[in-house]
Amino acid sequence: xxxxxxxxPELEFGQAHRHIDIRFGLMDYGxxxxxxxxxxxxxxxxxxxxxxxxxxxxGWFARCAAGIEGKADTRLTNLYPPFPGCTxxxxxxxxxxxxxxxxxxxxxxxxxxxxxSNPLNLADRYADLFVAELRALAEGNTWPDVVxxxxxxxxxxxxxxxxxxxxxxxxxxxxxxxxxxxxxxxAAMDFGLPIQIFWPTLYDPTIKIPRKTKTDSFREVxxxxxxxxxxxxxxxxxxxxxxxxLARDSRQMRSCFVGISFHESHSGxxxxxxxxxxxxxxxxxxxxxxxxxxxLSDDRRPYMTExxxxxxxxxxxxxxxxQHAQYPARVVLHKTSPxxxxxxxxxxxxxxxxxxDNLDCxxxxxxxxxxxxxxxxxxxxxxxxxxxxxxxxxxxxxxxDFFKTYTGMYIPKPLMIRSQAPSQPVTHNAAEILALSKMxxxxxxxxxxxxxxxxxxxxxxxxxxxxxxDDRVQTRYSFFM
Numbered sequence: 319x320x321x322x323x324x325x326x327p328e329l330e331f332g333q334a335h336r337h338i339d340i341r342f343g344l345m346d347y348g349x350x351x352x353x354x355x356x357x358x359x360x361x362x363x364x365x366x367x368x369x370x371x372x373x374x375x376x377g378w379f380a381r382c383a384a385g386i387e388g389k390a391d392t393r394l395t396n397l398y399p400p401f402p403g404c405t406x407x408x409x410x411x412x413x414x415x416x417x418x419x420x421x422x423x424x425x426x427x428x429x430x431x432x433x434x435s436n437p438l439n440l441a442d443r444y445a446d447l448f449v450a451e452l453r454a455l456a457e458g459n460t461w462p463d464v465v466x467x468x469x470x471x472x473x474x475x476x477x478x479x480x481x482x483x484x485x486x487x488x489x490x491x492x493x494x495x496x497x498x499x500x501x502x503x504x505a506a507m508d509f510g511l512p513i514q515i516f517w518p519t520l521y522d523p524t525i526k527i528p529r530k531t532k533t534d535s536f537r538e539v540x541x542x543x544x545x546x547x548x549x550x551x552x553x554x555x556x557x558x559x560x561x562x563x564l565a566r567d568s569r570q571m572r573s574c575f576v577g578i579s580f581h582e583s584h585s586g587x588x589x590x591x592x593x594x595x596x597x598x599x600x601x602x603x604x605x606x607x608x609x610x611x612x613x614l615s616d617d618r619r620p621y622m623t624e625x626x627x628x629x630x631x632x633x634x635x636x637x638x639x640x641q642h643a644q645y646p647a648r649v650v651l652h653k654t655s656p657x658x659x660x661x662x663x664x665x666x667x668x669x670x671x672x673x674x675d676n677l678d679c680x681x682x683x684x685x686x687x688x689x690x691x692x693x694x695x696x697x698x699x700x701x702x703x704x705x706x707x708x709x710x711x712x713x714x715x716x717x718x719d720f721f722k723t724y725t726g727m728y729i730p731k732p733l734m735i736r737s738q739a740p741s742q743p744v745t746h747n748a749a750e751i752l753a754l755s756k757m758x759x760x761x762x763x764x765x766x767x768x769x770x771x772x773x774x775x776x777x778x779x780x781x782x783x784x785x786x787x788d789d790r791v792q793t794r795y796s797f798f799m
Contacts, residue, residue, distance in 0.1 A: 324701075331348060382403065419458075464514060
C-alpha cells in the first residue's frame with residue numbers, strides 16, 4: 319500500500335488562463351469560450367410560473383444584475399465569494415435578460431381548478447399546464463435560449479417533488495407512469511428548449527418547503543451569492559456556452575471519457591443502458607442510448623452483452639469522429655460496477671476497429687473503507703491510498719485547502735477505483751477522476767464526489783427510462799441536467 323495526495327486539478331477558462339476554483343476562474347478570466355465563434359453573445363432567459371414565482375424571479379434577476387455580496391462575518395472567503403452580476407461586465411461576459419416577451423404566467427384560476435380536482439391524476443395535469451406554456455414559447459416568432467420553470471408550492475406538494483444531491487428537482491411517477499420532472503424534460507427536448515426547474519427558495523430563502531421524509535425536515539438553502547453562481551452557470555451552459563474545461567497537458571494523449579449506467583425500463587421489466595459521453599477534455603456532453611442489459615448475473619449486477627457493448631462504444635467513437643474528424647488516442651470508460659468479460663470483449667473489439675491502442679475500463683463507486691487524520695477534519699480531498707497495481711481508494715470529498723474547511727455535513731465516503739486492463743497507472747486515472755468531479759455545470763463548488771461521467775450517465779438514465787421510441791432525444795447533456 320502507498321499513501322499520497324493528489325494536487326487540486328486546474329481548470330481552463332478564457333484566454334487559456336487556469337485556476338483551481340470555478341468562481342474565481344470565471345471572475346478573473348471569463349468563460350472558456352468568451353469571444354469565440356459560436357459562444358453566446360447574450361442569454362435570453364424564458365420564464366414560466368404562477369404570478370408569485372414570476373414576480374419573485376424577476377425581482378431576483380434585478381438583484382443579481384447589480385451583484386450580490388459574499389457571505390458576511392466569515393473567515394471562509396474563498397468558499398463564499400460575491401457574485402459580481404449577470405450583465406455583460408459580469409463573470410460570463412454576456413448579459414442575461416428575462417423580459418416580458420419571454421415570460422408565460424399560468425393563471426391562478428387554472429392552478430386553483432386543478433388543486434380541487436382528482437388527486438390521482440393531479441401530477442399529470444399540472445405537467446400539462448407547464449408543457450402548454452413551454453410550447454407557446456417554442457412556437458413564437460423568436461424564442462429564448464433557455465427557460466426557467468418556477469414550481470409553485472402547491473405543485474411541489476402535489477407531485478411529491480424532492481431534491482437530489484445536485485440541487486436538481488425530480489419526483490415520483492405520476493399516474494401516467496411518467497416522472498413529473500422527466501415529463502417536462504422530454505417536452506423540452508421535443509421543443510428544442512433546455513429548461514431549468516427551480517423552487518421559490520431561489521429568490522426567497524425564507525420560504526419553507528418540507529421534505530417528504532420521516533423526519534419532516536426542511537430543505538437547507540444556500541446563501542444568496544452561491545445560489546446566483548449556480549443558477550447563472552447552469553443557464554450559461556444550457557444556452558450553449560462552455561464555462562470551463564479540464565486543463566490539458568499537451569504531452570498527454572487526447573482522451574475521450576465515457577460514463578455508463580443502467581436504469582430500469584418504464585415498465586420495470588428489464589434494464590437498459592445509458593451513456594453520457596464527455597467529448598475529450600473540452601467537456602461537451604453527448605448522450606447515447608444503449609441496448610438492453612443482460613440478465614442479472616450471480617452477484618446480482620447487470621451487464622451488457624458483448625454485442626451491446628460493441629455497439630455502444632462504436633457509436634460513441636463515431637460521434638467523436640463526427641465532431642473532431644479523428645478518433646481519440648485513448649478511451650476511458652467509467653461505471654459503478656466491475657466490467658463483465660462480455661463487456662470487455664465488446665469494448666476491445668470496438669476500439670480495435672477504430673485502431674485505438676489505449677483503453678482504460680474503471681469501476682468507480684463509494685466504498686466503506688475509511689482513513690483517519692489527526693484533528694477534527696476528515697482526510698484532504700485528493701488523498702489517494704493505492705492498494706495494489708489496479709486498485710486505489712480516492713477521497714474526492716474531504717478537507718479542501720483552498721476553502722480552509724471541509725464543506726460536507728457527514729463523514730465523506732471515498733471512492734474505490736478498480737482498473738481493468740488499464741493503459742495508464744491507477745494514480746493517473748485517479749487524478750483524472752478527481753478532475754472530472756469538477757465538471758458539473760450545475761454547481762460551482764468544485765468538491766463534488768462523483769466524476770461527471772458517472773453523475774451524468776445516472777441523470778440521463780432517469781430521463782431516458784421514460785422516453786418512447788418516437789420521442790425526440792436531444793444529444794446534448796444540457797437537456798438532461
